[in-house]
Amino acid sequence: MKYSLPDFRRLMSRDNNIVQLIVMTIAIFLIMAALNPDKFLRYYNFESITYLFPELGVLSIAMLVAMLTGGIDLSVIGIANLSGILAGLFFHAVYQSADPSGGVGVVALGVLLALSVGAAAGALNGFLITRLRVTPILATLGTGQVFTGLALVLTGGPAIVGFPPAWDFIGNGKILGLATPFVLFVIIACAMSFILSRTTFGLNLLLIGTNPKAAVFAGLRKGRMVFFSYLTTGLLASTAGIILSGRTNAAKSDYGTSYLLQAILIAVLGGTNPAGGKGTVAGISIAVVALMFLSSGFQILRFSNHLIDFIWGAFLLLVIAINAFRNRVR
Amino acid sequence: MGLFRRSETIIAAILLVAMIIIGLINPAFWQLDNMFSLLRSNVVIGIMALGVLLVMLSGGFDVSFPAFAVAAMYLTVKGMLAIGYSGVLLPFLCAVAIGVLCGCLNAFFVYKFRMIPLIVTLGTGSMVRGFLLGVVGTSIVNINRFPPELIEFAKTELVSVTRPDGSHSGLTAMLLLYLGLALAVHLVLRYTMIGRSIYALGGGAEAANRVGFNLRKTIFFIYCTAGALAGFAGMLHCSMIWLANPRDFVGMDLVVIAAVVLGGASIFGGRGSVLGTMLGVFMLVMVQNSLIIMKVDTTWQLVVVGIIIVIATVATAWRDRRRQA
Amino acid sequence: MSHAFIELCHIEKHFAGVHALNDVSLSIRPGEIHCLAGENGSGKSTVIKVISGVYRPDGGEIRIDGETVHNLTPIASIDRGIQVIYQDFSLFGNLTVAENLALNTELREKRRLVNWRRIHALARRALDELGVDIDPSAEVDTLPTAGRQLVAIARALMSDARLLIMDEPTTALTRKEVETLFGIVRDIQRRGIAVLFVSHKMREMLEISERITVIRNGRKVAEGPTADFNEGLIIRHMTGHDISADGYRWEPPEEGAGTPRLELAGLSKEGAFSDLTMAIHPGEIVGLSGLLGSGRTEVALSLFGMEPGYSGDIRIDGTPVRLDSVQQAIAAGIAYVPEDRLTEGLFLGQSINRNILATTYDSIARHLVIDRDRASSLTAEMIRSLSIATPTGEKLVGELSGGNQQRVVIARWLLTNARVLILNGPTVGVDVGSKAQIHRIIRDLARDQGLAVLMISDDVLELVENCNRILLMHRGRLVAEYDAARINEEDISETLKSFK
Structure with missing residues (x-):
């Protein structure tokens, strides 16, 4: 009896986190709907959200994976853009627009290429962090710079355009009446959720993030696991890059720079502890939807993109304040 | 102390070797013109780096200062144009004040909510830049409208050489401002209690609290000073290039942080020095500058800076591991 | 006054x-x-x-x-x-x-x-x-x-x-x-x-x-x-009560001691220890003491695969093994309970279940996916058999008392089918009441499951009470061996003092 009480409360509070997120999402939805019912509640608005949020959602899941072990990956945007650009250059080299199949085969190769760019970039981060013991912030800051730089060198500045139709399908198509990016996001979120909570890899990451030293004494292969976590982050980042460039049908070295802040915000808002050991894909998914409602609402209210950046920043600070306040009360 | 001195000598030695190599590849490197422009490029980055050093010494991480610098310079110049004021001292004071104000915001969140400074400064930086571009405006104040007094001030030269063929080169006097600020920060860090409290905070926040340091004061001092230095650097920057662009300094955070890390400061706090930081800044600026001299395409700059960050951090990680061993 | x-x-x-x-x-x-x-x-x-x-x-x-x-x-x-x-x-x-x-x-x-x-x-x-x-x-x-x-x-x-x-x-x-x-x-x-x-x-x-x-x-x-x-x-x-302490006795079985569980022959590591030879039989609890810096912790870490690059032979149940990584040591049946429970032993923000299973996940996962039924039956069994005081394994391990936390760490190793248990300062920071209980658990494990236990401690009294033999190390060498039944604590302490 003596023990069961706090335990019960803890279980509640764990679910509370998700419950609070859902409440917040509904609140944002209601406020935005009330402010501009005509435009916000239109089917078109929701449809466009299902095209827009997956790339950010995947980036946020990538951030979650890095944060689980107490790290961070500041190079995700660089990886995403570099992947898209390399795929684009590949298409320019081999694809003839006369191809009647829409270039499915070529695009499959392009996806493979983009993913291997992500894997290689993630492996580089993982190598720097686990083998050379560089702090994740600095390592990924540097590599992010290198990736963005390479992207710039490859394109010379302007965007690469002219992707095959099959590539366009990834970003703008429909599967069973649902946006392809949305379907991809759901698949990725379910897969990552399963990997993080039901496999040895995921649990090892959680344990390593909770106490790296104890992980070594418990015989966990810390270096290898952290390495694979950055590899996973890289893969996810390049997936986001594929979706992004598919949707815009272009690739550029400085696309999505504000996504870095947003991905971190979503991770923190979704209940991830930046110090490691805590975080769920479910939390991230709800947080990304909430913030998409917020930004779509503001766009409908004709706020400029810059003002929306301001709001994202303010929201991040607000979340920090609320989290701190909640922890203090508890 | 010996360790600090040693890591600075190492940086200085690497710097010297690099200078000799670059000089051998392209002798134009040693020309007075190039030296002057090299030193000139140190000024703005260097002043910003001093602020980043303060934050890093305390164990924090700041990515908001480029936004603060832009906000300070753009708001000040816009204000000057609006009221038709022209002068030098007041605009600089105003920019510093804006920087301090922004710094307060960082300090408040870092102190009050104990949140990781990287995340706080990501938020404040995005807010300040978003506010500037979204509310104040996006238009560039170019040389036609730029306050002439500021241009005149920034044109002041320390040494000026006019060659027989009529070509002219000069060493900007702004270098003195940089050196003066560096000396001031050095003295504060070494000879005042507030300076020592920054090192103490970086060494261990809990211990600093128990010994009786007023951590609130220290944290506010750090972030406000960093903000002030950023504001000052921003103002100086626009005066030196004769235009105020609200989209300026994008990506500057990485360059400056790279310089500070290159200068031997530890990202975990407690270790680092002004001299090391100045050497780090010089090294980074020199590499960027030499890329141009060696006719490397400017698009490669990011790649090179990134590689330098990686190498510098690998080297410091290696050093720290040896220190522990 | x-x-x-x-x-x-x-x-x-x-x-x-x-x-x-x-x-x-x-x-x-x-x-x-x-x-x-x-x-x-x-x-x-x-x-x-x-x-x-x-x-x-x-x-x-x-x-x-x-x-x-x-x-x-x-x-x-x-x-x-x-x-x-x-x-x-x-x-x-x-x-x-x-x-x-x-x-x-x-x-x-x-x-x-x-x-x-x-x-x-x-x-x-x-x-x-x-x-x-x-x-x-x-x-x-x-x-x-x-x-x-x-x-x-x-x-x-x-x-x-x-x-x-x-x-x-x-x-x-x-x-x-x-x-x-x-x-x-x-x-x-x-x-x-x-x-x-x-x-x-x-x-x-x-x-x-x-x-x-x-x-x-x-x-x-x-x-x-x-x-x-x-x-x-x-x-x-x-x-609030007397804690009776009678020593641990171990008698070789009648047919002779048989093959030792753990055998070291001429084990050396540059700058840490040299020429260690010892054998521990199933059911034995052997104490190891020495001043800090005597090499005793290094020996433990070497046996646990954390200090690769030793020379000499290690045999477990007569089979020679090479222990160059923690994973090899665990596979060979060696378990190590580290010195500092809070920083090296436990994942404080995680549940008891996850703490117990930390080392076992790999072996209960087919193709990386964890068998949840196996997991919950294993943890339930451990909580019961080590009488960890908790209503559910979902409770955070940080909410347990020191003694119960130490049991969680021991439980983790019982699941790996350990044959050799190395404890480094098993009761540091544990209060006197729990201390006795942990000692009892260790004794039971040795006696009932035939583990070979190597107990490293500063607390000579702890060794005298719980070990059947005590070894002393000094400057990387084994310098003395005592039968715990025939020695008292003061004598060992005197010997340790003479090492200065």
């Missing part, structure tokens, strides 16, 4: 329904070495915090120099000459010794500027007064633990201390360093400064103090001159 420097009279303190201090009185005279004894959680640290002004008592009064002090704040406490040396010393590793010493004085005098000559002079004087030889311009991080402790003591004495409170000061020290420390404490005493020694190590309390106060569950249960106490009495007061 009127001469007391500080008196706590009938102090009461409540925290959210917990009666942390119940009518506790304590008086310390100038120049007295007073011991405050109690188990973890008995209220020792609450008493320290009341004296240092961190907590305000809910009832009773505090008198300093005979004058009742209301509203004692941390600053007022320091002004009255009360100094606390915490277990972590609160020093700045990145600053020099001199600066660490002088900072307090500089802060107290509300100086704004730093005069380095003054700081070095202050530091020099403080170190000289203590009679210790430490370079004031050395960075604190470069000093050994004992050196840092001396710096912390010197710093405390600089502010005209009249009472020095030392919280578990001997935990991380070698025997020799403990003696140096005691010498310094006696010096301090001669200067008329009182020392409150907070500890749960019986031997040391009896050796150093003049008076002992024992508290249990927030109440004072005994107080008197040290001469009136002995170890058994203190334990009885601290735990």
Whole structure:
């Protein structure tokens, strides 16, 4: 009896986190709907959200994976853009627009290429962090710079355009009446959720993030696991890059720079502890939807993109304040 | 102390070797013109780096200062144009004040909510830049409208050489401002209690609290000073290039942080020095500058800076591991 | 009693329904070495915090120099000459010794500027007064633990201390360093400064103090001159019951000892240990002791695969094994319970279940996916068989008591089918009650499951009571072996002292 009480409360509070997120999402939805019912509640608005949020959602899941072990990956945007650009250059080299199949085969190769760019970039981060013991912030800051730089060198500045139709399908198509990016996001979120909570890899990451030293004494292969976590982050980042460039049908070295802040915000808002050991894909998914409602609402209210950046920043600070306040009360 | 001195000598030695190599590849490197422009490029980055050093010494991480610098310079110049004021001292004071104000915001969140400074400064930086571009405006104040007094001030030269063929080169006097600020920060860090409290905070926040340091004061001092230095650097920057662009300094955070890390400061706090930081800044600026001299395409700059960050951090990680061993 | 420097009279303190201090009185005279004894959680640290002004008592009064002090704040406490040396010393590793010493004085005098000559002079004087030889311009991080402790003591004495409170000061020290420390404490005493020694190590309390106060569950249960106490009495007061300790016996089976579980032959590692040869049979508990730096921890880490690059042979059940990684060691059947449970043993923010399964996940996952039924049946079985006091394995391990936490760590290793169990300081920081229970678990494991146990400890009494053989290491070599039934603790302690 003596023990069961706090335990019960803890279980509640764990679910509370998700419950609070859902409440917040509904609140944002209601406020935005009330402010501009005509435009916000239109089917078109929701449809466009299902095209827009997956790339950010995947980036946020990538951030979650890095944060689980107490790290961070500041190079995700660089990886995403570099992947898209390399795929684009590949298409320019081999694809003839006369191809009647829409270039499915070529695009499959392009996806493979983009993913291997992500894997290689993630492996580089993982190598720097686990083998050379560089702090994740600095390592990924540097590599992010290198990736963005390479992207710039490859394109010379302007965007690469002219992707095959099959590539366009990834970003703008429909599967069973649902946006392809949305379907991809759901698949990725379910897969990552399963990997993080039901496999040895995921649990090892959680344990390593909770106490790296104890992980070594418990015989966990810390270096290898952290390495694979950055590899996973890289893969996810390049997936986001594929979706992004598919949707815009272009690739550029400085696309999505504000996504870095947003991905971190979503991770923190979704209940991830930046110090490691805590975080769920479910939390991230709800947080990304909430913030998409917020930004779509503001766009409908004709706020400029810059003002929306301001709001994202303010929201991040607000979340920090609320989290701190909640922890203090508890 | 010996360790600090040693890591600075190492940086200085690497710097010297690099200078000799670059000089051998392209002798134009040693020309007075190039030296002057090299030193000139140190000024703005260097002043910003001093602020980043303060934050890093305390164990924090700041990515908001480029936004603060832009906000300070753009708001000040816009204000000057609006009221038709022209002068030098007041605009600089105003920019510093804006920087301090922004710094307060960082300090408040870092102190009050104990949140990781990287995340706080990501938020404040995005807010300040978003506010500037979204509310104040996006238009560039170019040389036609730029306050002439500021241009005149920034044109002041320390040494000026006019060659027989009529070509002219000069060493900007702004270098003195940089050196003066560096000396001031050095003295504060070494000879005042507030300076020592920054090192103490970086060494261990809990211990600093128990010994009786007023951590609130220290944290506010750090972030406000960093903000002030950023504001000052921003103002100086626009005066030196004769235009105020609200989209300026994008990506500057990485360059400056790279310089500070290159200068031997530890990202975990407690270790680092002004001299090391100045050497780090010089090294980074020199590499960027030499890329141009060696006719490397400017698009490669990011790649090179990134590689330098990686190498510098690998080297410091290696050093720290040896220190522990 | 009127001469007391500080008196706590009938102090009461409540925290959210917990009666942390119940009518506790304590008086310390100038120049007295007073011991405050109690188990973890008995209220020792609450008493320290009341004296240092961190907590305000809910009832009773505090008198300093005979004058009742209301509203004692941390600053007022320091002004009255009360100094606390915490277990972590609160020093700045990145600053020099001199600066660490002088900072307090500089802060107290509300100086704004730093005069380095003054700081070095202050530091020099403080170190000289203590009679210790430490370079004031050395960075604190470069000093050994004992050196840092001396710096912390010197710093405390600089502010005209009249009472020095030392919280578990001997935990991380070698025997020799403990003696140096005691010498310094006696010096301090001669200067008329009182020392409150907070500890749960019986031997040391009896050796150093003049008076002992024992508290249990927030109440004072005994107080008197040290001469009136002995170890058994203190334990009885601290735990509320007698803890009987009869030694562990192991007899080789009738058909002969057979193949040893663990056999080392000529095991050497450059700079750590050399030419170790020993054998441990199933069911044996072998103790290993030696001064810090004798190589005993290195031996344990080598056996656990954390120090690759040894030479010599290791055999387990007669099969030669090579242990160059933790994974190899675990596969070979070696389990290691590390020295520091909180930082090396546990995942505090995670559930008991996950802590127990940490090492086992790989073996209950087919194609990386964890078999949840297996997982929950394994943890339930462990919680039951080690009687871990919890209603559910989902509870956070950080919410358990020290003794239960140690059981969680042991449970983790039982699931790996360990054949050799190495325990490094198995009861450090565990209170006396749990200590006995952990000892019982270890004995049962050895006896019933035929584990070979290697128990490394500073606590010679612990070894004598729980091992059937005791080995001593010195400078990387095995130098003595005793049959625990025929030796008493004093003899081993004497031998250890002779190693200096």
